Amino acid sequence: MTMPENLTLPTRKLLIGGDWKSATAEERIESINPANGEVFTHIESATEADVDQAVKSARRTFENPVWRRMRPLDRGKLLERVAQLIEGQAEELALLECLDNGKPAHLAAMVDVPSAAEIFRYMAGWCTKLSGKTLSISGDGSQFHAYTLRQPLGVVGAIVPWNYPLAMAAWKIASALAAGCTMVLKPSEVTSLTALRLGELILEAGVPEGALNIVTGSGHTAGQALISHPDVDKVAFTGSTAVGKHILRESANDLKRVSLELGGKSPTIVMPDADLEQAIPGAAMSIFFNSGQICFAGSRLLVHKDIYDTVLAGVSEVARSLPIGNGMNQETMIGPVISEQQRLRIMNYIDIGISEGSEVVTGGGNGGQDKGFFVEPTILANTDPQQKVFQEEIFGPVLTATPFGDIDEAIELANRTHYGLGANIWSQNVSTCHRLAEAINAGTVWTNCYFVIDPAMPFGGFKESGIGREVGEEGFTMYTESKSVCVKLD
Ligand code: NDP
Numbered sequence: 001m002t003m004p005e006n007l008t009l010p011t012r013k014l015l016i017g018g019d020w021k022s023a024t025a026e027e028r029i030e031s032i033n034p035a036n037g038e039v040f041t042h043i044e045s046a047t048e049a050d051v052d053q054a055v056k057s058a059r060r061t062f063e064n065p066v067w068r069r070m071r072p073l074d075r076g077k078l079l080e081r082v083a084q085l086i087e088g089q090a091e092e093l094a095l096l097e098c099l100d101n102g103k104p105a106h107l108a109a110m111v112d113v114p115s116a117a118e119i120f121r122y123m124a125g126w127c128t129k130l131s132g133k134t135l136s137i138s139g140d141g142s143q144f145h146a147y148t149l150r151q152p153l154g155v156v157g158a159i160v161p162w163n164y165p166l167a168m169a170a171w172k173i174a175s176a177l178a179a180g181c182t183m184v185l186k187p188s189e190v191t192s193l194t195a196l197r198l199g200e201l202i203l204e205a206g207v208p209e210g211a212l213n214i215v216t217g218s219g220h221t222a223g224q225a226l227i228s229h230p231d232v233d234k235v236a237f238t239g240s241t242a243v244g245k246h247i248l249r250e251s252a253n254d255l256k257r258v259s260l261e262l263g264g265k266s267p268t269i270v271m272p273d274a275d276l277e278q279a280i281p282g283a284a285m286s287i288f289f290n291s292g293q294i295c296f297a298g299s300r301l302l303v304h305k306d307i308y309d310t311v312l313a314g315v316s317e318v319a320r321s322l323p324i325g326n327g328m329n330q331e332t333m334i335g336p337v338i339s340e341q342q343r344l345r346i347m348n349y350i351d352i353g354i355s356e357g358s359e360v361v362t363g364g365g366n367g368g369q370d371k372g373f374f375v376e377p378t379i380l381a382n383t384d385p386q387q388k389v390f391q392e393e394i395f396g397p398v399l400t401a402t403p404f405g406d407i408d409e410a411i412e413l414a415n416r417t418h419y420g421l422g423a424n425i426w427s428q429n430v431s432t433c434h435r436l437a438e439a440i441n442a443g444t445v446w447t448n449c450y451f452v453i454d455p456a457m458p459f460g461g462f463k464e465s466g467i468g469r470e471v472g473e474e475g476f477t478m479y480t481e482s483k484s485v486c487v488k489l490d
Contacts (some may be wrong), residue, residue: 004328007095010197012043014050014216017057018209023050029189029216034102034336035326035372043192046217051184051225054213058155058182059231061210068180070208072128079124079178081205086117086170089201093194095328097166100193102336102373103290104327108166115453116170116198119471122455123178126476130179135484143489150480152180153257154233157226159186159219159247161239162338163293163395166194171470172236173198173212179479184213184232186223188239190338192216219243230254234479237261238295241393241419241464248467259468259478261295261460263393264421267414268298268450269436271407271427272306278448279426280314283399286424286450288322288377291337292346292397295465296422298450300383300390301401302413308403312381315399316362319377324367336373337396343373346396353380353389358400385416393419407432411439420462424450443469 013020028042046054061067086093093116094109103112132148156176160168165187176183187195199214215222227235227250234257237247244260251258268283270276286298303311327335337343343366350364363378375396383390383400390400404410414423414436423442427433437445443461446452453459458472468478 004095004099007092007099009041010096010193010200012041012196012216014044014046014054015196015199015212015214016050016054017060017213018203023047023217029218031100031193032190032339033099034338035328037340037371037373040099043189043216046186046215046222046225048221048225050217051215051222051229054184054215055155055157055226055229055231057210057213058184061208062152062155062182064208067182067208067211072130075178075180076124076127078205078207079120079127079174082174082202082207083117083120083124085201085205086113086120086198089197093166093197096193096197098327098335100191101162101165102327102338104332104335106330107290107333112164112167115164115167119167119170119174119455122471123174123476126178126473130480132482137486145487145489147485149483149485150477151483153479153481154181155231156181156183156234156236156479157186157229157232158183158236159223159226159239160188160195162188162191163290163295165191166198168238169195169198171475173202175471175475176236176479177207177211179476181234181479182211184215184226186215186217186226189216189218227251228253232256234258244466259470260466261470262421262464262466263395263419264295264297264461264465265300265391265393265417265419266296266298266422266424266442267300267302267440268424269410269414269426270301270303270307270311271410271425271429271432272304273428273432274307274426275428275448276307276311276314280311281318282424282426282450283311284315284318284377287399288319288334288397289451291334291375293337293395296444298422298424299394299399301399302404302410303401304410305403305405308401312361312379312401315401316379319362319379322377324374324376325369326372334367334377334397336369337375338373340373342396343375346375346394346398349389349392349394349396350378350380350398353383353387353398353400356384356387356389358383358387358389363397385413391417407435411436414440418464421465422446
């Protein structure tokens with residue numbers, strides 16, 4: 001299947017100041033369907049000059065009273081309208097995501113599209129809640145009235161990756177617009193289509209021209225131009241830790257505000273008292289969902305030695321049972337990975353795992369697919385914490401399994417990486433759950449559940465998994481700046 005007949009592609013242009021424009025360069029970027037490796041369309045490749053135009057447009061709208069002085073309630077209504085439009089296009093958006101990214105369309109309809117709609121609805125509520133505090137200052141004996149104002153940060157440059165293209169774009173756009181910022185968004189060059197469709201919906205909702213600008217293009221050209229632009233006040237990034245570090249260094253030049261949501265190597269810890277009927281499928285899906293291309297995927301399975309063999313056998317059985325294939329098919333659970341380059345990278349990690357001493361208990365191949373970029377769910381057992389596959393983010397459907405002896409060893413193993421994004425804990429003992437949740441260095445700890453992502457729950461990482469938080473009140477606040485106002489009273 002190349003492209004569903006009922007699917008219309010979005011405008012493949014740059015969105016600048018409310019208009020769809022061609023890039024100033026002739027070059028176009030191919031969009032490839034990961035399920036068959038075929039080129040199905042092209043997108044524009046923005047240059048530094050195009051990015052500059054987009055930033056100027058975002059700045060003009062930020063300064064314009066139509067946006068700046070808009071009643072908070074009216075801003076909220078606009079965001080609510082975007083949520084409704086996303087819901088109205090749910091099927092089409094899910095199909096687009098499947099075509100561009102490879103993920104199963106029925107799962108995109110269940111996860112990605114609702115997540116995008118819900119963040120707009122949630123952030124619509126924050127528009128009316130931007131508030132400061134009154135302060136009891138002691139001063140110099142005179143009387144003062146002092147308070148803080150919370151104000152929008154300004155122009156945001158947002159860069160999002162290819163694993164959740166629509167949802168990641170929505171998280172950043174909704175939070176920034178709710179706070180009163182304006183934005184230039186650069187989607188990943190391999191998955192720009194749903195961001196472009198979102199741009200169309202945002203215009204249709206009546207969001208003022210220039211509040212959201214979209215520049216498609218490569219990270220090295222368009223992305224680089226955005227993060228180094230002197231008139232961008234904040235960079236909001238989701239992607240690899242390597243690029244995140246580069247952005248932080250670039251931002252040091254003019255001290256741009258930065259929020260970084262980066263990689264992970266999250267543990268799934270199964271304690272001896274866990275309910276295995278829940279823990280086994282939970283452990284499997286926390287790594288194999290979205291073909292493992294999730295920053296907080298539970299990619300390291302840590303199991304108490306007494307139940308290690310049972311859990312390993314159970315998770316392997318789930319892995320083998322997941323239908324692999326084209327994401328347009330309703331029964332597919334494992335779609336292709338994003339690109340041939342990524343497939344080779346994952347296969348290379350599997351080879352490294354084997355050469356460093358792990359044993360493949362299931363997977364390791366392409367699931368019998370004759371085209372496309374497929375990797376079957378793979379488990380590397382008896383992995384030692386020193387191994388690369390235990391330490392480095394693979395970003396594919398590859399799980400390492402390691403036994404532990406007691407809770408202290410579980411904590412030590414869980415924390416033995418440079419990352420700290422998420423953790424999944426499985427235990428029926430409340431004290432054990434709380435002890436682990438407190439001791440694990442991660443931004444989110446899921447206990448007897450996995451993959452619960454909610455607009456009200458701040459998301460982000462410890463250590464090299466990032467800086468700052470997305471969504472929730474903290475995520476919203478990251479798009480604001482605090483100002484102290486001090487007035488001397490006569
Ligand atoms: P990158 O971090 O390179 O890409 C993420 C985004 O950053 C894309 O929009 C990319 O653009 C952009 N980008 C790349 N270089 C620059 C730059 N110099 N300046 C500004 N923006 C830039 O991830 P990859 O796509 O290369 O994936 C590699 C690995 O990163 C994965 O295997 C995985 O380990 C990790 N990753 C983690 C993600 C997460 O959610 N934490 C998401 C994606 C990847 P473009 O794609 O157009 O080059």
